Amino acid sequence: MAEKDLFQELKFRDPARARALAAALQHNVDAIGREVSVMHVCGSHEQAIARFGLRAVLPAGLNLIMGPGCPVCVTDGPEVDEAVALAMQGVRVCTYGDMLRLRGTAKSLADAHADGGKVEVVYSVAQAIELAQKSPGEEVVFFASGFETTAVATAAVALARPPPNFSILSVHKYVPAAMEIVAESKETNIEGYVAAGHAAIITGWEIFEPFARRTGAPVVVAGFEPLDILAALVKLTELMKEKRAEVANVYPRCVTKEGNRAAQASLWKVFRTTTGKWRGIAEVPGGNLDLTPAFAHVDARRRFAIDTRPVRDEGAEEEAKGCICGSIMLGLATPNDCALFGKTCVPESPVGACMVSSEGQCRIWHTYGGVPDLRKVG
Template sequence: MPDATERLEFRNRDQALRLSERLAQVVARIGRPLAVMHVCGTHEQAIARFGLRGLLPADLDVVMGPGCPVCVTDQPEVDEGVALVRQGVRLATYADMLRVPGTAGSLADARAAGGKIDVVYSIVQAVELARRSTEEIVFFATGFETTAVTTAAVLSGPVPPNFSVLSAHKYIPPAMEIIAETPGCRMEGFLAAGHAATITGWGVFEPFVARHKLPVVVAGFEPLDILAGLIALCEAILAGRQEVINCFPRCVSRDGNRVALDALWRVFRPIGGRWRGIAHVPDGNLRLRDTFSHVDARSRFTIDLASLWEFAPPSLTAACICGDILAGRLTPVDCALFGNRCTPSDPVGACMVSTEGSCRIWHDYGGRNRSGETL
């Protein structure tokens, strides 16, 4: 049997080209410009990485929404991590979080100034770190429900007494509501993230469709997945059908992963909170339930945020339009800072930090390069 990477059927070039022709036909039949939104940085990554924007019809605007958990992590949440590090606590977190700017710099700044921060690939590695250490280890947990379930799974079992979690986890369905309810929202449909739906099930979007009369397509992340998902979405728009369509059936069921969902809601409760640049998102943040306060860094430590108050927010952030970009109102090239004052090596806004962020993706891959436009 050939190696799995030799059989990348979902990256088949000829089929991709055929799907793009089909997509063009459907969009031509709609007969006017239209915009749809995906809510996942991995979708934007794949679109950019495989050069798919050149395959999209000119009348179809595929907009990236608030689909980057790092980007929507707000300054106060970064500040909590920075404050803990400055208090001498050892922090473990995902690499993406390191350079997200807070009020008094980023975690990377805190590390360069002597703070103890370990980069891990998963919470399991953070637990291992705690097992091998006598120090207090705080895992700065970020990510959407896809990642939150891994935190929940680990906290559902035994963890070392010196281990706790600072949760900045986010839950995406309420953010889709916020976007759809924004006055003047031009989105005619949503492409939902296949991996998140693997956990939640596609059924989680049914109330959304019923409320907002907009179609939702659950799609995977390979080039053919994305193109097929966009075709299904445009066909639904053309036919005026408001429904959830599952274009990722090899992973996603209606009910999702029940074991994971049980763990998720046993460990976390949803609370309202600000998403950076967007708005207050009701039920958009995941915090540990009281029954898990013994592993909740917010209960365990007095986080001295006041120590950061002497630092004013970076002055350039006022000119940053991350919020409009995350809400799909503007694109990175609309920002005066993009590519000159705001670059991956010296980011102003969070969208330039993470490889999931739209500014970073456009900066790295050349953005909306319709064939002939920029390349």
């Protein structure tokens, strides 16, 4: 199969094309002639990689690592404390289901609910708006998490004149900052990046060009089907082989160079990037998305006096004893390196943040069996 055909008309289920992509990937890694490490920064990519056993067909010399691509996992303890404090103050806090069991320094929103706090699981910010409209005498706060994709939905609500009893507690994060923190780490040795296709639908792929030039690491935007990911790895290793620090888009059916300009305008009208602490990692410049002063009227941090003292533990460690989620999110370890993984830390009773969310690497590996070698099956 000609190389130019490998990236065209990708079918979602095509064993012959998968074998051709795997062969092309092996050829590129052999040509590089040494072991290389690449990183994707997306929980949805990790779900597909683990579910379909893609690491089993990767060349032995290629390490495919998940970085800090789970927004729930990097939400810091004191940020959760704010939501817990509001719930215990009588405010109805709405959030996505993955955030419910994420602990702050002492309690989670699930704990707050058990203690009589007002907590609601919603599937969208629009559902939180509906709750506010149905209860005009009650304050409703949306605990807003996620990267650019969900931040755009939050921005749209803020621009649409929400009810006066509705406000936003933003813990949204910004994807490019996740790549920056990995690239700047002296401990990591990542030579190329697979970027999340859904975020790039908003931002466009050109946003990664300055990063690629500055770091010397190529970036490839990928979709979420197995063939999408294999095609992205083929292109990424091709760029690495040719020492071209460029950006490539192998998700053209959804992603363009410029992205969604209208969505970007909404996003940056409502939000601004600020430095924020990412759980288990570090202070990340430009890593958080906070509401701009123009939207103070829907900013829960400005509308409420949030006293976290009754719900926080000043002496709490950043991570539970024995948990290595921070190292896992930086690509310095895998879940199998953690003594707690699959033993005391399981989805039913997660110890670390990476086991809480369905996009966390520990949760994904526990669900799909880690790094199965399908070549040994049967």
